[in-house]
Amino acid sequence: MMNKQCIKLLAGSLLCSIPAFAEGGANAPSELSDPVALVLLVVIGGLLLAIAVLGNAVMGAMDIFREKMKKDAGKTLLVIGIVVTTLMSSSAFAQTSATAPAAANPYFSHLSQTSFYILVSVIVLELAVVISLLFLLRFLVGIQRKRKPAKAVVPGKPKVSWMEKLNNTKTVDAASEENEDMGHNFDGIRELNNPTPPWWKWGFAFTICFGIVYFWRTEISHSAPNQLEELAAAEAKAAESKAEYLKKAANKIDENNVTLLTDAGDITAGQKMFISNCAPCHGPQGQGVVGPNLTDDYWLHGGKINEVFKTIKYGVADKGMKSWQEDFSPKQLAQLASFIKSIHGSNPPNGKEPQGQKE
Template identity: 45%
Template structure:
């Protein structure tokens, strides 16, 4: 009976880990499983490589012992050859090698025969690393002269400055062209730039003159050259009127046809027409706004 119980307990013990492993394998995705397999293969290859290297090292040492024994060396001599005593390095030895320095103990061997007033000179040449660095600077200087002053491949300081200033000017124009289209009825300002006003005049002639007249004297739309305004005569009001239009009176919205920059230019151009008194001007409409009120915003 006891034997049966022990056998059953053993089977249960072996079955539980197997079931757990099956569930764990099912929970792992195929990609994760491939990663684990690949990682395991890499580790196995590294271990195999180390084992092979250790075996080869041991083989070479055995062969060396055999060859030394064939040469008639005793066991002690072979051990001395195979395991030579390590020489203790002096303090600062590595630093002296890097800088090509000589130890103080070797100073007497560096003395030059002649002396002057009791002063002797050491025959201590310039370190190799310093000479290499010196030669590199000479090569660099020669290359610099050829590139910048002989062949003119590279730009000199002043030419490079002019190139960078030209590039900065191009970037500035690109930025301003983008920034100009960020203007709206709240941020628009009065501008007196001749180029902006000329562009505003061109847009006005093409889009606004059919209703307001060639000289803004007023046709279907109101006269824009007097002091009377239906929807405000400030720069912000004019921009807003052009942008959103006045649907009730037949003026279309222009925000989809003109850019914010174009609307701002037209608004500024309209303000320059104040007091121009064109021929055939339409009678005033709206409320009168004086110069102080127009410039207040």
């Protein structure tokens, strides 16, 4: 009955202290509809319930340990003094906060600053009461921290290492092995009753739980990719990275690392560049006009792929051939040189007489 009356008294004082209830005007719906006010009121209600439960526990403990309280009257008075001081300081804090000037709360839309401070002060007061009741209950039931007495060392008892404690195993002497023997003997090796370590059991249980969650996410709910989907995504990402690398690496081709291109797309691209830029001097089929025939076995400046690439890139100024390195990229120069190598031995009509050295 006393706890119910206390709760009613606290609730009534709380409702009367909030301006939205005290005025009873049109402001009540606006402040109580604010989410912050509702959360604070729920916290206050929960703390009131905790105070009621702890109050009942304290009353029961006082009845049970009345004799102990009489013996430790000095300590009890000290605890009661601490509780009273805490409650008085909390009440003073609540009154100080309640007298703060009413102003618009800069952080919340509907809840005024006065109402907010009052609700927070009530929560602080209730927390102080809860802590005080817990401290008092702890004292009443005699739960006091005591230093554990040191364990007596038994002579002849083996010392347990931290590894044995971790694995929950134990070292036994020859006499105790008989009690731990499981009856399994193979080639002089006996099985003792040493159970599986706890960390292994918990790890095994964790893997089972992980497998269930993984199967649910990947195969049932499809909220996460499975291993095959992850592999496909990784391969696609790797292909994109490779293509980007090759795109950048194409401009790093020179006469030292150029290779013969055999892809049909590269040969076709080289043919288009040859007809547009090289045909006036070498003919559309490479048969030679002003320049030499590019389809026979004779070369003026070398017929290897790197030599052809170098001739196209730097030109031959004394024979009227310009340098094409400003007109074409290294990739295009490689395509053009590869096309020239592809028409070797085609024997076009009206081919120019051989020039240079045979290769």
